[in-house]
Amino acid sequence: MNLDLIDQIRDQLGANGLPYPLPIHPNLVHxxxxxxxxxxxxxxxGVLFPLEKPVFKFLAIPATRSSFFDVGWYNILAAAxxxxxxxxxxxxxxLLATPPANVTSAWGLQAMETxxxxxxxxxVLLLLIVTMTVWRGFQRFLWRKDQAQQVQWSYLLVGxxxxxxxxxxGTLGAQLAAEFGVHVTADRLLRxxxxxxxxxx
Amino acid sequence: MLEYLxxxxxxxxxxxxxxxxxxxxxxxAMVLFAMACDVLGYFTRxxxxxxxxxxxxxxxxxxxxxAIIFGQIEAGLAEPYPAAASTLNLHTLLxxxxxxxxxxxxxxxxxxxxxxxxxxxxxxxxxGIVLVGVVCVQVYLGDLLVxxxxxxxxxxxxAVKQGIL
Numbered sequence: 001m002n003l004d005l006i007d008q009i010r011d012q013l014g015a016n017g018l019p020y021p022l023p024i025h026p027n028l029v030h031x032x033x034x035x036x037x038x039x040x041x042x043x044x045x046g047v048l049f050p051l052e053k054p055v056f057k058f059l060a061i062p063a064t065r066s067s068f069f070d071v072g073w074y075n076i077l078a079a080a081x082x083x084x085x086x087x088x089x090x091x092x093x094x095l096l097a098t099p100p101a102n103v104t105s106a107w108g109l110q111a112m113e114t115x116x117x118x119x120x121x122x123x124v125l126l127l128l129i130v131t132m133t134v135w136r137g138f139q140r141f142l143w144r145k146d147q148a149q150q151v152q153w154s155y156l157l158v159g160x161x162x163x164x165x166x167x168x169x170g171t172l173g174a175q176l177a178a179e180f181g182v183h184v185t186a187d188r189l190l191r192x193x194x195x196x197x198x199x200x201x
Numbered sequence: 202m203l204e205y206l207x208x209x210x211x212x213x214x215x216x217x218x219x220x221x222x223x224x225x226x227x228x229x230a231m232v233l234f235a236m237a238c239d240v241l242g243y244f245t246r247x248x249x250x251x252x253x254x255x256x257x258x259x260x261x262x263x264x265x266x267x268a269i270i271f272g273q274i275e276a277g278l279a280e281p282y283p284a285a286a287s288t289l290n291l292h293t294l295l296x297x298x299x300x301x302x303x304x305x306x307x308x309x310x311x312x313x314x315x316x317x318x319x320x321x322x323x324x325x326x327x328x329g330i331v332l333v334g335v336v337c338v339q340v341y342l343g344d345l346l347v348x349x350x351x352x353x354x355x356x357x358x359x360a361v362k363q364g365i366l
Binding site for chain 2: 042
């Protein structure tokens with residue numbers, strides 16, 4: 001965002017460029033990714049249940065197939081709800097980002113390209129997660145209500161494809177922090193010639 | 202000992218980016234969601250949610266040990282400057298403690314579930330709420346290490362190498 005515009009609220013911002021001490025978006029990301037990945041993973045466990053039966057028996061862990069599909073459903077539902085907040089917080093923090101213009105990431109992108117791709121990717125992922133949740137709901141409550149295998153293979157395959165997209169998207173986010181220093185207090189202090197060792201005691 | 206590792210990059214890591222913050226997704230999200238399911242399940246009498254909670258806790262228990270392995274590798278390579286050192290120590294101590302707590306709570310849940318998967322005693326919910334509190338403190342400390350002290354970020358690694366930090 002334009003520095004002159006950010007200056008309009010400068011007295012509200014801390015050393016990290018935000019009006020609060022720690023960024024919110026990366027914390028919500030834990031929930032989005034953890035819940036979505038676990039949802040697909042447990043659906044895979046449910047689909048492959050006949051193969052795993054002896055393993056659970058050996059470990060003396062009682063397991064029923066339907067409860068893995070319950071995890072697959074409730075986890076993706078929670079991921080879909082929380083991700084609206086993840087994306088909202090992300091856009092707020094993008095608006096207040098002031099990365100250096102002379103840095104290129106390990107992927108050969110500069111700050112603006114990385115910010116834009118991460119922003120667009122976030123909206124695309126939100127859309128995908130919500131669509132997957134609706135698809136999952138149809139399988140659970142209508143199409144496959146009476147079937148032992150609650151999810152289609154195609155659903156799991158698309159889920160794995162989304163993992164790949166999440167990996168690329170997450171790496172862009174990690175680069176915004178660890179390479180461009182967006183909202184990282186110590187990096188911003190170093191950039192203006194201050195010593196984090198003295199100021200962050 | 203460092204000569205046994207592949208060459209370190211500008212994040213002071215032998216691989217492109219930090220892995221610990223990725224693995225902790227599966228501890229944070231699963232513990233918080235497990236407890237949310239227990240509370241929801243308790244008040245709505247939806248016992249399906251108890252099963253969802255158990256499997257999420259199970260997943261969290263497996264994940265936290267992987268998180269600790271990568272956490273120790275990355276803490277060992279973090280080169281914390283004096284201002285950051287005490288937070289890193291506390292995060293390490295609490296991380297190991299959490300592995301014990303989560304494993305013990307999951308074991309307790311295993312016993313409860315084996316006896317009656319449709320009932321959840323109040324003390325378990327209480328302990329769950331305490332666990333959520335400890336996880337939040339641990340997330341706060343990890344956030345400080347990344348977002349305030351910038352450990353493993355390129356500018357901090359560079360400043361340490363140059364002797365500025």
